[in-house]
Amino acid sequence: MNAEPIPAISAQQIAGTAFGHDEALVEVRDLTVRFVTRETTVHAVNGVNFSVRPGEVLCILGESGSGKSVTLRAMMRLLPPRRTRIEGSIAIDGQDVLALDKRALGELRGGLVSMIFQEPMTALDPVYTIGTQIAETVLRHKGGSRAAARARALELLELVKIPEAARRLDNYPHELSGGLRQRAMIAMALSCGPRLLLADEPTTALDATVQIQVLILLRRLQRELGMGTIFVTHDLGVAAEIADRIAVMYAGRIVEEGPVADVLRAPLHPYTQGLLASTVHGQSRERDIEAIPGSPPDLRRLAAGCAFAPRCGLVQSECHAAMPEPRYTAAGRMARCVRITQAALAAAE
Amino acid sequence: MSQTAALPATFADETSPAERVRGYWGTVGYRLRHDPVTLFFGAIVLLIVLMAIFAPLLAPFDPYKESVVLRLKPWGYRGHTLGTDELGRDLLSRLIYGARSSLLMGLVPVAIATFLGGTLGVIGGYAGRRVNAVIMRTMDVFYAFPSVLLAVAISGAMGGGMVNGMTALALVFIPAMCRVAETATAQVRSLDFIEAARATGAGTLTIVRYHVLGNVLGPVFIYASSLVSVSILLASGLSFLGLGVKPPTPDWGLMLSTLRQSIYVVPLSCALPGAAIFVTSICFNLVSDGIRSAMDVRL
Amino acid sequence: MSATADQRDIGGPAQPLLIARNLAKHFAARGASKSARVRAVDDVSFTLFKGETLGIVGESGCGKSTLARLLLHLIQRDSGELIFDGEPVGAPRGITVAALRRNVQMVFQDSYSSLNPRMPVQDSVAFGPFVHGRRKSEARRAARDMLVKVGLNPDLFGPRYPHELSGGQKQRVNIARALAIEPRMVILDEAVSALDKSVEAQVLNLLRALKQQFNLTYLFISHDLNVVRYISDRVLVMYLGRVVELGPSEAIFIQPLHPYTRALLGSQPSMDPAHRIEQPPVTGDPPSPIDPPSGCRFHPRCPFAEPVCAQRSPELGAWRERDSHVAACHMLDPASGHSKAMQ
Ligand SMILES: Nc1ncnc2c1ncn2[C@@H]1O[C@H](COP(=O)(O)OP(=O)(O)OP(=O)(O)O)[C@@H](O)[C@H]1O
Ligand SMILES: Nc1ncnc2c1ncn2[C@@H]1O[C@H](COP(=O)(O)OP(=O)(O)OP(=O)(O)O)[C@@H](O)[C@H]1O
């Protein structure tokens, strides 16, 4: 291979045109996160770039251990500071998150940015009632009287469609069912009108009939409140329900990014293609599923080259040389694979 | 045998050279042999035990021989390397002989308690709710008393002497041991692999032997080793009250309590039995810590 | 392989492998008042045919795992009857629990906690044959053969401990462990639910291949409808300890009868961003199985509920043959008095 198959549009052009710096709510550049202990170093995130515009939902899709949660936590600086090495830059609403001091960070968390988790019990305090916890958050960030804060709490519970909201204010978290608890956590996250919502698999632990309710609720709230949202999930179906754009993560890197319909309908990266093929969804019962062989790489010993190469059916010698740079087939449509030009051409034909 | 389609997918870490065909205990032994710290302190424990066994060969003097003129002499006085005690007996010899009763008082009650308490605990943890309640509530009754008080009361009721002292100490340790074993067993029992073993049709004894014990012995060992030093000290307390080892038998605990009165005359000698107890218990703790981490194959 | 299976086959291929009749298991509810009972499994009946895969779906807490444990006698049933290949289990003239367990094995959801952390995985696999009287060396050889069959290199993975394997590899070991004593039936309790999608596909393929090779019958428990549809011949839908629908897989997915099944299917994400679900098919959470709703247990959430639904329990329609499709809903029973009941 001598002629580099660089597509028509360059990365700089994209960054300049599609989402300029003034427009983006979130701008993450070259984010790397390593966990360093005496014995090993875990390379959890290895150079991640993305941006989110106000009112947009970006889904980070990836399998277990791909670094989704770590990316999200880094944006809130929630990782254990002593063992974590964060590099790169994270800008939220123009603020450089990695440079913030303790006080500014406190204002950022729960104020400008809110986060919801997979397991609400870990985020809610078991010894206080739901109402008290939400009112506390409101008081801390917005001030005002206790009564006003409590009124706001009631308003929020009604907003997230908790039945008999007035009664529920005085419930402790363990007295609520899983779905109601998750709604209560969403209410708390929304209490100060965040401009950015970070959601880490908020529906994974819920039952199917409850999951869809919470998804629809989140989608509606996000649209009404115009929040930028980063939604982490490993479930393609969930991403299809809620995302505007999808970023597919593998071994701590975003290997593909694009509008949700494009990524799901015409995936560019062999990993995304494999993931789609191996997700059981109406396949013929007569045939085996096209599974991706092998398992994800060990993040303590990442080899050079494309991290997916050992499992990839389309691997070529070039893949082992270095991690392919992002290649664009259209504005905002990116994949990191050496075959990208060929694939894009084939798709166009 | 026909091979099916679903066969060896290549695994990402297929390259690592893991050529180990040891069983669990083989692995534990291997890891112990490659742990210098544990080996070192294990050697010291061994030396102390050998010292106790071969005391008659090692001791330079008769540990019982009193002398009015040699009372409380300093280190090195006329061949008494570590001086003499308040009755003029050679301290080095008494320390060497003292290892016998001290080790006995340290190890035997703990061994008995580990066996009985451990067994009760495993039964209580593995059996149903009713058996568990009977065993654990009985233990709670004993547990309610402070251990020193209980030891004094039991050996007082049975009368002094070494055997009674050891029995009393064993009784004191059984409830605590039982509780440690019960907690560990109950924890293991709730895991799916026990259920899976039951599903293969294995009987209770087989399951306990192959699946429960390996997971329970670790915490039990660790706890037992920490009891050894407690046992030595409690025994010395009993001896001090005239309930355990009877003077003039050489015993570290007893020596500690009698030499205490002479702390201003021979301060260095005074510290010796304490140091002996300290070194012995530290060594036991470190060795058992080594065993525990060797048993924890996850580390 | 199939020769041995035929030998063990007593009643011939037409006789069901397992019949469960009116199984029930109630637990004492912790923390609540003394009399409160968790009705984990309540009057569950079904038939499992030789060589088929029966999928069991339902939401968390509806009693799927409790049912699985009942079938293996890991817990005592409160009432009901279990018949394995024509012989009642645990009855004076039937087969013993030990014999049942030689024929039925189980794979659990949590691949890590279902392996002894202090045992090399090949010993975990060898444990079954060892318990059934093989010598240790023989049992280990059988275990290593089994590891090959599930796609693991025994030299490489056999001596490892569970924490040294990935989730998919551990689940392969669990499958090998279940198959090591050559059972006729395997209960897979959420066996792929905790795995990544790419690994889940590998394990599903493996399960299908092994089923062919060893002539197995599967009871496949899952909350993932897509997976159940792919792997099962027939499907049983549970809600709060009861069977609400039972039928051939395709029939259930194409023409569900029970409103709950329809809600469950309608709650599946669309996989198509152009056709997103705009309205949730049902609202609210499943109620607690402690003191479940009267009558039809789905009535508080059911869009078609009428007074009769709260008063009387609907019967699961008369189940006749292999591909009967039945559901427990008053709307299907002309005699129920429900206004939408079909005539
Ligand atoms: N505090 C930490 N210290 C060390 N390693 C960590 C820490 N947190 C996460 N990791 C490692 O970083 C990697 C990425 O983890 P992360 O939690 O981001 O995965 P994920 O994509 O969220 O997966 P999942 O779907 O399982 O939640 C994993 O290998 C994990 O073991
Ligand atoms: N040993 C027990 N004691 C008391 N209650 C129990 C016990 N085992 C299960 N239960 C209760 O019985 C009900 C059914 O539990 P089960 O585990 O069978 O549900 P499941 O359908 O397998 O759910 P999941 O999808 O979450 O695994 C639950 O409410 C559970 O809390």
Ligand code: SF4
């Ligand atoms: S019986 Fe009534 S409540 Fe139950 S599913 Fe049918 S219509 Fe709904």
Ligand SMILES: [Mg+2]
């Ligand atoms: Mg995560």
Ligand SMILES: [Mg+2]
């Ligand atoms: Mg379950």
